[in-house]
Amino acid sequence: MGNRLLVAGASGLVGSAVLRHFRTLPGWQVVGVSRRRPPGMDEVPILSVDLTDAARCAEAIGALRSVTHVVYAALYEKEDLVAGWRDPEQMRVNDAMLRNLLEPLLAASGGLEHVTLMQGTKAYGAHLGPVPVPARERWPRHPHDNFYWLQEDYLRARQAGSRWSFTILRPQVIFGEALGGAMNPIPAIGAYAALLKEEGLPLSFPGGTARVVQAVDADLLARACAWAATSPACRNETFNINNGEAFEWAAVWPAIADAFGMRVGEPAPMSLAQEMPRRQAQWSAIHRRHRLRSPELLADFVGLSFQYVDRNFGHGNLQAPAPTLVSTVKARQAGFHDCVDTEDMFVRLIRRYQELGWLPPRVPHTSS
Template structure:
């Protein structure tokens, strides 16, 4: 049977990577998002607001041959972190999935697989120290309200008695290619670095007393989704997914600085979420000077300056608890792709430079 992959959230980190992966493999791909992706790689793009139930019903009526859904759409609120605990953010994300999937399931009798995203907030990483390493189906914090549980319960209920399968992925900090995403640290760090470089300054580390973390390359995550969709024994399972190593921000900072053509500087704590929006005119001057294709600072970075503050532990005077998850379940199931996190940083900064979204190194 020929495959038709439907990607929801195609301008986000995961959706963009999944669209690229499947389209370059020659699959028929339909990409959904409110904004048009930076590139489509031959995929068909349909502009769609998933909060509009009628628009979703109309769009899904023409998706009768869809075989796989990658659901990577996400609603985040301004300021990002506070919204993770707010009821309306949870409700909106639940409703977006329902708006899309209710009509899709009715229209696509050949549906075989659904990929759904969660993350380490499933273990309460945003509100408490988590078990190290956190394991699937053992260390969840289901007493903490989270749209993950709303979406997971919905998909589990829908799947009862059906032939299609689902797989839930829980990545750690995701890095990849996207513009205006809520949680993409590559443009956030890139803009911060470009502003310092123009002033003749080194790349100072703006965070606080962080700890050991794990990253995941969005391309690796897309490969994992493709793998799961092709294997029945990966269906109806939950998998943590990471690059396969760990990192500490200060330890990778010299490599990041080098990728930007800079020297690593001393610690200089700074809330990027508060300060960087004030540098919009300076970023515009850099865009002009280097003839960049990058948009204005808000459209380019989205809410990711706030995410940088969170992940880099800005303001933390003590070392924050380690956030490490076990990927044993994924490895035992047969997915073994890994990437060195330092190489991943270099890869994405180089890509943003090649696309003229950041100044050349």
């Protein structure tokens, strides 16, 4: 029968990319778990399950008998995104969600081989203060409360003495193709650009001082999940994953602007989380005029990502923060050599959103 992959969080940024990739691989069947069906996945089996509902998970997940692999990409975030990263309830819910999925699955499926779990640079305390460069997987656990540690401790304890193994991946800022996510900068940048373009304005950078960051293409992360699922070198190991380079927003901004058919404007500091919801009527007019297929409500299209973009753009920073840069040497030494040109990634993803009708088409703006 080959391998059967269960993707938790199938409609999210990571989960949908994983589904898209694995469904193209020979010898793999895929099934998703999500409260809503991801766009373009009509032929993929999707279990409509709220992972906070233990009884529903026991019923639906417990009926699966032949799952061999799991990619756990489900995530619960608070409405106040950044503050929620320190919230005990956010940690408790994320811990419970993993347990609610894995316990009935382990009881039902005797053939489980591998679980891939997502973490991120908050594992190094990046949301709390400066991190030594480069951050490495072999460091002792950073001493702060985080649902990463709750999930990891549960997974390690549950896996002890079992035949199945796990891999923990730590991507950085993820960019990809999804709707309504908590941390997906592309629709947030795209909606902001569409409003400026409609007003005949150039694309001004709304953030703070210069900031050096690392990105990961969701499609690259999906390929890393395929590697982790099958490589003996990944058994019970943790790997940082990113595109393979650092970048500064000012350096990629011209390519981003050109992808929207815009020129670059002077910096114009602005909190997108505060300003963009006030522009709903303008977005609705753009949405109707271009007959977009993305959600008309910005909250449904962008999710919490305006808050996330503010943080990544360094909104309000008067001085450049210390960069959080991680080493990916361990992954390369273990056999994962994939990389992505980050500037090309932005152009490709913006074009993809335009092709899907989620953002207005790229037509160079001409002033009246």
